[in-house]
Amino acid sequence: MGVVHRGRGGELRADVAHPRERQDRQYRYRAGDREQRVLVSAYLLVSRSAEYETRLQSLLGERLAVIPGEFLTFGPDSVVSRVAGSPRIALLGPVLNYEETRGLVEALTAKHPDLGLIVVREQRSDLEDWVDELALHAVLSPDAGDDTTIRLLDRLAEWLVENGRAIASDFDAPAALEIDEEILGVLDVGLESGVDSSAPVPEEPEPEPRPEPEPEPEAPAWEFPPLDAGTPTEAIAVVAPKGGQGKTTIAINLATGLAEVAPNSVVLVDADLQFGDITAALALSPARTIVDAVADAAADELVLKTTLTHHEDGFFVVASAPSPELGDQVSPRALAQLIDRLRSAFRYVIIDTTPGLGEHTLITLEHVTDAVFVTVMGVPSLRAMRTEFELLTRLALMPGNRHIVVNQTDKNSGLTTKDVESILGAPVDFEVPKSSAVLLASNRGVPLIHDDVRDPAAKAIRSIVLRIAPEAFPKRSRIQRRRRSNEPE
Ligand SMILES: Nc1ncnc2c1ncn2[C@@H]1O[C@H](COP(=O)(O)OP(=O)(O)OP(=O)(O)O)[C@@H](O)[C@H]1O
Ligand SMILES: [Mg+2]
Structure with a gap:
């Protein structure tokens, strides 16, 4: 296979003999897209x-x-x-x-x-x-x-x-590479399927068998309310520099609260690609996952919608990958495209993320209108959050609307809100108290704000919903508290 390498000294045509050389050059091409090659x-x-x-x-x-x-x-x-x-x-x-x-x-x-x-x-x-x-x-x-x-x-x-x-x-x-058609054929598989472009390239790829024709997508059993042209849509990422701060709890309850304002026009994306647990926390059994949502077949809007899992409280979930290996194959670019596509069909797109600022989270932040930053009250978490703010500001990746949530607040923590703000270097927008109702709701597979409407943590999360959607003022009729299993019908 010939590769034309236009280097500083003119043009060099070489037959690629060294396996590593060939692999790297393919990688170089696969690492970018056709227009923007990554060097x-x-x-x-x-x-x-x-x-x-x-x-x-x-x-x-x-x-x-x-x-x-x-x-x-x-x-x-x-x-x-x-x-x-x-x-x-x-x-x-x-x-x-x-x-x-x-x-x-x-x-x-x-x-x-x-x-x-x-x-x-x-x-x-x-x-x-x-x-x-x-x-x-x-x-x-x-x-x-x-x-x-x-x-x-x-x-x-x-x-x-x-x-x-x-x-x-x-x-x-x-240097920019020109790669012959034979290699291009191999590369297209990775580029178009949304699969991570950094996955190792097989040395001698077998010719791909022709894919079986896709069965006709089943029509979903629920309604997707049409989004009128010009309706503003919001994408909200829930992020934290460290694990276990409460991102998933906040993301689930934001989706639940926003679904009261925009029923079935809210989608919750589990972008904690390797260890996402949203479907477990909501007792859902997804038939399809994010891996299907970024696959070629989902280019068709109807097919994309069949990859969503419906929750009875009026929102949809893009489930995390079924295994960490498959999650690893969803590229940052494919995730960003998915967010953009969902924004064209849903009023609110909520994205739960992996802890830290990996590539997926950084690209997510580039494609959202709002970011909810979640931290607990520990000094290491607060310091990490401050560094995250500084880094995002330096990279010009801070979304337009920033909401700071201090979760699991506890009056015995030894820190006051003032202390927290001085460590963070920013004002706190919401304080969500520590509450045993959070774990109970998660174990019951029910969103907290519908499981225990009077719980102080539920009320605090509701105020985040209100800030994002002021029209979500909680009308009693809208809040469908779920009956606990030990309550009479
Ligand atoms: N306000 C709260 N009060 C009590 N427990 C809470 C509260 N918020 C979250 N938790 C508990 O803390 C744990 C971590 O919460 P959660 O899974 O939402 O965090 P996360 O940031 O998504 O974690 P990960 O980084 O592992 O994805 C869970 O067991 C959850 O029930
Ligand atoms: Mg989580």
Whole structure:
């Protein structure tokens, strides 16, 4: 298979012999779409020094990908998930501490075992321990001159090539690739199905068997109220930097409350792709999931609607993937497209997310009107939330409407609202008290605000609904409290 590589020195036609080379070039193409190809860089820098970033960028240009060290607040996996393709050499630092560097080395080498590792750090007495314990290939002073830096990078690149860990052309500047039709045929499968474009590409793909003709989609048994042209639609992401803060609880009850204002025009998307638990918390048994909702067949609006699961309180659910592996295959781009498509058919789209700021959550934030930030009252959670705000502001990804919810408030926490606000650096919009009714409702498979209307946590969540939809003023007739199992009919 021929690949035309237009590099700096003109045009080079090569038969791709090296399996890794072929795989990476395919990856490069698959990592972007036809118009916007993502360039996969050989060098990766994770640092907290904007000045060092700029310096290295001026030395390496497009050969360098930079990931801000601030992402380390959400764990090393948050950094690794942002790495496109297979970098060959990673520079870690300056301004990363030992624990952060160790976490990064482990996470990066688990995914890219052949990676060359350089720590960028001043000479200090403990440096030898770093080198021994972290299996680094080199240490570079942040003050090293350009020549020294380039010489070190070249030496490490040569060593990686000599040891079969890389090939010389890996270190070329990335260039747009033209790929022949035969490869394109293979690539289309990943691009159009919404499946993660970073999934490994098989070396010799079997020709795809022709798919069985899809059975005619069944007409859904419920009504989808038509959305009049011009009706404003809202998409609301529920996010938190750490797990277990109450995102799912808030998302479910927001959907329930909003469905009182816009019955059957609310959809709740479980974008906690690997471990989503919305259907379990609502005692639903979904026939289809988000994997079906982003598949080719769901390009047809009627088919997309058959992938939704209806809840009797008047909203729909896009269920999470049936297994973490399948969830992993839903690409960020496919999730964003799904949100946009749902916004054209539903008045409110609520998105429950994975903890942290992985790629899926970042792209979700780009496609919503509102974000509900949920944190509990612990100092580590509050600090992580503050860092999340700072990072989103820096990346210009803060949605237009921000709602801050402090969940599980407890007067014995030792913190006042004022303390919380000073740690967060922002005013608190809602406080949802700790309540045993939350767990009871979840175990019963009923949304809290319908399970126990008088519960203080339910009332607090209702006030979030009211802020998003002021017309959702709770009229008694609208609130259909469910009978508890031990109550007479
Ligand atoms: N206000 C509250 N009072 C008491 N318990 C609560 C409250 N809010 C949430 N919980 C409980 O805390 C736990 C975590 O809540 P939830 O699943 O909503 O959080 P999450 O942020 O979605 O978690 P994950 O990150 O695992 O998806 C659950 O057991 C839930 O019942
Ligand atoms: Mg959750």
